Amino acid sequence: MLLLVGLGVLVGRGFAAYRSIERIDLSAVLDPVNGDTVNYLLVGSDSRDGLDPDVEVGGKSTVTGKRSDTIILLRVGPDGTQMMSIPRDLWVTNAATGKDGRINGAYNQGPANLVATVKQNLDVPVHHYMEVGFESFVGVVDALGGIEIDFPHPAFDTHSGLYVDQQGPVTLDGRQALAYARSRHYTEKVDGEEVTDPTADLGRQQRQQQFLRTALGAVGASRNPFELVGVSEALSGGLVLDDSIGMFDLVGLARKLSGSEPETVLLPTKGARKGGAAVLVLEQPAADAVLAGFR
Numbered sequence: 001m002l003l004l005v006g007l008g009v010l011v012g013r014g015f016a017a018y019r020s021i022e023r024i025d026l027s028a029v030l031d032p033v034n035g036d037t038v039n040y041l042l043v044g045s046d047s048r049d050g051l052d053p054d055v056e057v058g059g060k061s062t063v064t065g066k067r068s069d070t071i072i073l074l075r076v077g078p079d080g081t082q083m084m085s086i087p088r089d090l091w092v093t094n095a096a097t098g099k100d101g102r103i104n105g106a107y108n109q110g111p112a113n114l115v116a117t118v119k120q121n122l123d124v125p126v127h128h129y130m131e132v133g134f135e136s137f138v139g140v141v142d143a144l145g146g147i148e149i150d151f152p153h154p155a156f157d158t159h160s161g162l163y164v165d166q167q168g169p170v171t172l173d174g175r176q177a178l179a180y181a182r183s184r185h186y187t188e189k190v191d192g193e194e195v196t197d198p199t200a201d202l203g204r205q206q207r208q209q210q211f212l213r214t215a216l217g218a219v220g221a222s223r224n225p226f227e228l229v230g231v232s233e234a235l236s237g238g239l240v241l242d243d244s245i246g247m248f249d250l251v252g253l254a255r256k257l258s259g260s261e262p263e264t265v266l267l268p269t270k271g272a273r274k275g276g277a278a279v280l281v282l283e284q285p286a287a288d289a290v291l292a293g294f295r
Contacts, residue, residue, distance in 0.1 A: 044070030136238030
């Protein structure tokens with residue numbers, strides 16, 4: 001009897017957490033799903049509350065408002081899954097204003113405008129939208145008991161707060177996992193020398209993808225009801241979904257990510273100066289060749 005009561009409480013907590021997830025109507029901009037292949041636009045957002053990756057921990061950001069700090073196009077189909085990061089500094093035309101600027105600024109006009117801007121500038125369909133606040137991932141990772149990341153060398157980043165003093169597989173708690181994913185000043189200790197990642201945002205994109213693959217894969221692989229309820233409750237306050245995504249869609253996505261290693265796809269870009277600022281632009285024709293796989 002006590003077991004049944006306990007299971008009932010867990011189920012109740014899980015459904016309560018699911019019902020509290022914010023839903024938004026994006027039917028005007030999302031493409032209908034036709035067939036077994038689906039493109040998800042995954043967005044990691046922050047409110048700039050001490051989370052600016054360009055400012056050292058303890059410092060104060062001069063940036064206000066909300067930004068889509070991480071943008072990933074995830075393609076799920078019968079032939080496997082592919083993840084492609086869209087650099088936040090990619091120079092695009094804002095679908096709402098018609099003005100040119102960095103793509104992460106398109107989020108200022110809301111998720112619908114970000115979806116429209118991605119579709120307009122990259123010419124790819126977007127079928128579903130998922131957004132999670134970075135702080136929520138802290139609770140997700142902690143609910144899972146941490147996630148394991150393999151470090152070739154000890155590493156740190158004084159801006160994001162990352163500090164790993166050993167090489168090899170390391171289990172990161174929520175705060176350190178978040179610091180790893182958001183690191184833009186990733187520095188390794190190699191043979192006693194400090195070596196900063198020269199690939200800048202490219203390396204950051206790869207770490208973000210590894211973080212998401214590991215975290216979502218761990219959620220999909222878990223059969224522990226306490227872990228899954230903890231994950232649901234951690235996400236409930238920071239997850240935003242388009243209202244066409246159902247609970248079983250989420251479960252199915254997590255299961256697919258746990259059973260395979262998504263292929264990492266790099267969007268070809270090159271540096272440029274726009275309005276006196278350093279940005280990225282698509283490198284053609286290589287970019288179109290890559291984007292063709294998501295169309």
